Amino acid sequence: MTTSTLASIVQTVADNIPPTKATVTGKVPSWLRGGRLLRVGPGMFDVGDRSSFKHWFDGLAMLHSFEFAEDANDVTYTGRFLETSVYKKSKAAGRLVGDLFGTRSSATTRSDPCETIFGRSLSQYTPSTPGRGSDNTNVNVLPSSSSDKWIALAELTSVWQFDPVSLETKERVHIVGSNPELNRMITMTAHPHAASDSGMYNVGLLPGARSNASYYAIFKTDASEKYASELVCLLPAHDGLSYYHSFGITDRYFIFVESPLKLALWRAARSRDVSFADCMYWVHDKPSRFRLVDRKTSKEIVDVTYEADPFFCFHHVNAFEDDANGRLVVDVVSYPNGKIALESASLEELRGGGEAVECDFRRFFLPLDATGVTKVESEVLSDRYALELPRINYESRNGRPYRFAYGLGLSSPSRTFHDGLIKLNTETKETLEFFEENMYASEPIFVEAPDPKTEDDGVVLTVFLSGNPDEKKPFLLVLDATSFEEIARAEFACRIPTTFHGNFLPAARLPDSPSIS
Template sequence: MSSFDQLYPNFDSEVWLRSCEQEVDDPIEGKITGEMPYWLRGTLLRNGPGSLKVGPMRYEHLFDSASLLHRFGIQDGGVTYQCRFLRSNTFNKNRAANRIVVTEFGTKAVPDPCHTIFDRVAAIFNPGEAMTDNAMVSVYPFGDEIYTFTEAPVIHRIDPKTLDTLERKNLRDSIAVVNHSAHPHIMPNGDVYNIGMSRVNCRIRHVVVKFPFNENGDMFEKAHIVGQTKPRWELHPAYMHTFGITENYFVIVEQPLSISLLRIMKNLLTNAPFANCFKWYPEYETHIVLISRKTGEEVKRYRTETLFYLHIINTFEQDGKLVVDLCAYKDAKAMDAMYTHAIETMQSNTNYAEWTRSRPKRIEILLNAPQLTYFDATVLVDYGCETPRIHYDLYNGRPYRYFYAISSDVDGNPGSLIKVDTMTGEVKTWDAVDCYLSEPIFVPAPNAKEEDEGVLLSPLVWGSNQPRAVALLVLDARSLREIARAEFATPSSVPRCLHGWFVPERA
């Protein structure tokens, strides 16, 4: 199809469909243009889809792609790059068999003659070991250790310098969670909170788990539940990719995309993909549930419009209100948009832009309002926004002004980076022809006095004309002016990544 026949000529879907064929074990030096800030020193770690292929087979959904870790080492004005696959059990089994032998979110594995019906029945009681452990979504610190995350209860510790996979942890061994979100909250004192599902007194509950910071010990050893709430539909709990935290509350957004627990058990018996456990209920509104951080009990729940979301931007309390900012879609078709066939055929799909069209919305809740009061979700700016980030260390769970994101509008400038002023509605953008940025991460300048005083770090890949290349873009967070970039020629294709974390170098 020529560019004249394309519905979305500004978007090259090939950036999501690439497979890395050769890892970069030893750091390679980047070609620097501009000038890296003298104070910027540390490691930017990234995670995301790395390979859709296993031997002659291919995955059917972007969430199934083998986790590829990226490292940008920044020091003394220079930048190095490495990438390596996460050595999960799933990755190792697939590589050994040269085919897909572990069922994923959207892909059914080939039948395993050694996997009996008794094994599948046993899997119902230990889903963490029966399901894929391909942790390809995000990367987060637990104290001085770095772990990769997906929504299954298995996480992996990696070496932040070599990207070696060091340890595999099933969180069911620490705390009885069936699953958890891919985006825990890291508190200023080092404590970590995450939301998941667990059986409490033989009932399924949404739970908040605390991993207390321990400078000299195992943060998982003393993990415990600090909050819980009954799902709106007990056998169909809501799917939640993120959650919010404020001074007094854990904020749970129960959208009408549910997960059938009965279907999960059936899938484990039939080796079916996890995606068919999801069901969208357009006739139901979204609930915002507040769990007290003091008592751990549900305090109140409120209602807003029917919406689908993946990422909460921020939540905070101010002047008797609770504010929830999130990237909202009108329905859950965004999940379908990530099937590989949908990505491949998007240029002839007149509905694709609507499937992926999110808008940043704000829900302002009066905390003294009665139970189940309805509050509108209002659009902050008319721009597609995804993978939002803020000045996290100082403003997570607190009143804030700015957030940064990448565009979700495939019929606009889909490779662009966006800065939103939530107070004035002003939007600033950075974009360039055939360039595709990933989630921007804010790094504050030393002794910064303003919320947006610092830089944004974002990996950059090019379209199909330049697949064997990657760059690290450094932007001034105030103006979005490009300060510097480091460009790398790589031995293999580099796919667009998802999420990451910046680890500053210690003084």
């Protein structure tokens, strides 16, 4: 039996990957035809001989398109680097120019702190020119307010627009613009939530400087081409700033988890050897707090303090109001130690084979009639399977009661990286699974069928990467979302690097744009 290695999926791709047609087995559903799966992730982990990155989250952004032919049972893959400033400058210099999540650049000096990943934090949060700073948006891709552009995001205050058909890089847009209430913001999540009027909600970090307090800012970005943003609510930080990656939303509430994974940004300001990731530390004896904001009043609910045992989550799965029991239900992928979770994604760790990190799919219950300090009860919905990079039927179930979640899973406790997918029934805790030997799975994307009859009426799309590139080829998998059985797979005779997040662009929403060539 062959042995897979994680190192194979975290190696640098030297250049763009030209259109490559797949060998398809099975039959792609007709309603997927003409659409494409778009994803983004790290494609380059070193530049020249002098710049080797330290963390999985550092890799320079690469866009990926899996195009379903309109009139045939064909799939074509294309990979193209996002031509960000840090990418172009680093390629030209033959070394990293600009700071990344876990790697600081020797080419970035104190004399120009705005070229760092969080330049404002390293210059004592003095407001700088909007749009400057690191722009390596390698975490997520979403349709933008304009039908002919998509945006690539990371935990940065600017996004890159790109053409979803050609993958051509377009414009960089600074989300907070000139809004004086937000001009101290140095990060925002790469997981905004859709607003009912086609805008989007997000959470940003406003660090204090000198006598200023630190805040988390919930803000709304409109649906115009200018991406104008307005403040919804400021949440004062408790016990120092916390690192976070996502947040929750329901019809009535915004849900923000303030975990004991804290940020000491002053460390990076004092030393050129300290990255943003190095500024994080875990406070094991501090609780995690759930902060609720009433969407109608745009004010935090302050007569209750919801506390849970210490945990960190990269990803909120969903949340909803359980009116029958007078409570708010919040589902997350929970880690008992956030610092360990982040360190497990270092390139040294992954290339060394990786190590399984404890986490579970956990449901928290917040009583809405509570006052004062309230201990939040929770229930594990799945402990064997982490269900990381979780997805749901977002369009019909986000912020509402739901039954099904899809995520990455481990075929056995001895596995150190996700080698398959899990479908979880949140009501019965029953699971369906799909695993592939010596392969590594990517985030599952649920695509709803036309005229759906049930919540899980549709398909799940994922990309499996090879742990043995010389022996097994990567492939796009199409699963029946209801039965979790294979419908089709498209195998590619080229290398495909790892990705983080993505979304499906149906044919009906394709812009009038030149094809990839």
